[in-house]
Amino acid sequence: MINLTLNKKVIIFGFIFTFFSSFGQSFFLGLFNAPIRNELGITHGQFGSIYASATIFSSLLLIWVGKKIDDFRILYYSLFVVILLSASSLFFSFIDSIYFLAIAIFFMRFSGQGLMSHTSTTTISRFFERSRGKALSTIWFGLSTAEFILPVLITYFFLIYSWRTVWQGIAILVILFLPFVILNTIKSIQLDSREIDTNPKNKFQIKSWKRRDVLKDYRFYIVSLNMLAMPWIATGVFVYQSFISESKMWAIYTIPKAFMVYSITSIATLFVSGFLVDKFTGRKLIMYMNIPLLFAMITLFYFNHEIFAYIFLGLIGVSNGLANILGSSTWAEIYGVKYIGSIKALTTAFMVFSTAFGTAVFGLLIDKGFTIENIAFVGGAYVVISLALLILIRKTVVPVKLSN
Numbered sequence: 001m002i003n004l005t006l007n008k009k010v011i012i013f014g015f016i017f018t019f020f021s022s023f024g025q026s027f028f029l030g031l032f033n034a035p036i037r038n039e040l041g042i043t044h045g046q047f048g049s050i051y052a053s054a055t056i057f058s059s060l061l062l063i064w065v066g067k068k069i070d071d072f073r074i075l076y077y078s079l080f081v082v083i084l085l086s087a088s089s090l091f092f093s094f095i096d097s098i099y100f101l102a103i104a105i106f107f108m109r110f111s112g113q114g115l116m117s118h119t120s121t122t123t124i125s126r127f128f129e130r131s132r133g134k135a136l137s138t139i140w141f142g143l144s145t146a147e148f149i150l151p152v153l154i155t156y157f158f159l160i161y162s163w164r165t166v167w168q169g170i171a172i173l174v175i176l177f178l179p180f181v182i183l184n185t186i187k188s189i190q191l192d193s194r195e196i197d198t199n200p201k202n203k204f205q206i207k208s209w210k211r212r213d214v215l216k217d218y219r220f221y222i223v224s225l226n227m228l229a230m231p232w233i234a235t236g237v238f239v240y241q242s243f244i245s246e247s248k249m250w251a252i253y254t255i256p257k258a259f260m261v262y263s264i265t266s267i268a269t270l271f272v273s274g275f276l277v278d279k280f281t282g283r284k285l286i287m288y289m290n291i292p293l294l295f296a297m298i299t300l301f302y303f304n305h306e307i308f309a310y311i312f313l314g315l316i317g318v319s320n321g322l323a324n325i326l327g328s329s330t331w332a333e334i335y336g337v338k339y340i341g342s343i344k345a346l347t348t349a350f351m352v353f354s355t356a357f358g359t360a361v362f363g364l365l366i367d368k369g370f371t372i373e374n375i376a377f378v379g380g381a382y383v384v385i386s387l388a389l390l391i392l393i394r395k396t397v398v399p400v401k402l403s404n
Contacts, residue, residue: 006188010135011124011139013181013186014123014124014138015139016178016181017078017116018140019143019145020085020142021112021117022112023085024109024111024113025238027259028146029239030241036101040097040101048359048363050101050102052363053356055105055106056353058107058352059352060349061110065345067345069118069344069345075186075189079179082174082175084110086172087107088104088111089171090167094164095164113352117143120139122345125340126332132278133275133277133282137274137325138274140321140324141270144266147262147263148267151256152256206399206400207401208335208336208338211342215346219334219393223286223397224347227286229382229383230320231358233297235359237316239358243372247371250309254309258312259313261313261317264317265315265317266317266321273285273325274325281333282329282333283398286390296313297376301373333399335399
């Protein structure tokens with residue numbers, strides 16, 4: 001990494017951190033749903049309730065810990081996150097009761113999905129200005145790469161190793177590899193470090209909002225409703241993929257293989273959306289973000305053939321690609337970057353909370369006898385309502401410019 005520019009080093013850091021956030025993501029933890037439930041003797045609904053409760057508590061803690069990224073150099077903050085992720089992964093391998101399960105999920109959601117993704121996206125959103133969209137799209141390739149590789153890889157590992165051994169291997173990999181990455185990429189980054197922009201154009205200063213001011217802004221809540229559609233619906237799909245397969249009578253490997261299509265469409269959308277954000281801005285694109293997700297719910301509602309598993313997850317992948325970019329760029333565009341860490345801590349906490357909501361809702365509805373078609377209708381209705389509210393306020397979603 002010696003000959004790379006600082007811009008490229010920061011992107012490499014973001015890419016790798018985003019990849020490793022996958023160990024706390026629902027698509028990954030969902031792979032361990034069946035073996036853990038079988039070993040502990042719990043139902044879908046019980047697992048979902050534990051998962052949701054642990055996720056809610058992790059989101060609450062994230063609001064405070066995530067804010068600290070505005071106070072410390074990213075070098076020290078990211079090393080703390082790496083140590084926590086490694087320790088959490090090791091702890092996960094010792095689950096032997098529902099109490100240990102709750103604690104383990106709490107730490108994995110907090111350190112993995114929460115802090116790892118928060119650290120990478122906040123660093124990119126703050127450091128990059130002119131090319132923020134392309135930078136964000138590049139780092140989110142990390143998660144898409146993980147979503148492409150890990151489901152099949154972990155399924156294969158289950159044939160050779162126990163699920164506990166897999167987690168112990170993850171803990172070792174994290175603590176050995178990630179500190180090396182940090183020291184060779186963002187060691188020199190300060191809180192006021194910004195990308196090298198050799199061709200600035202149409203630059204102007206915008207107001208940087210503090211988190212307490214953001215919480216008083218009604219636009220924040222309507223935009224958030226749209227931002228949160230993808231996390232809660234996709235989490236429900238990922239965690240209860242075995243229920244979907246059983247309901248649709250799909251083969252056991254259908255959804256793991258369909259994740260490859262999900263990953264491909266996510267990557268393709270990431271590539272395109274980065275350029276679109278830099279050209280049109282994220283705040284103008286958010287109205288289109290959940291339309292593919294709506295069509296995914298329609299597909300799940302109407303069709304049963306295995307081929308539609310690939311179409312269904314492919315459509316979710318498109319919305320996922322858009323959401324990953326727009327979920328970071330839009331907040332920086334509207335509210336500035338000076339306090340973006342504390343704002344992103346809040347929005348990331350909301351996102352994590354929404355995944356808990358999705359897990360709980362799916363689990364409760366399944367235990368109440370709802371079919372997957374009924375659940376798809378609920379998800380589609382949420383998308384339609386949140387989008388309608390956003391359309392009503394679309395002209396107000398603009399930054400406050402400061403006079404020169």
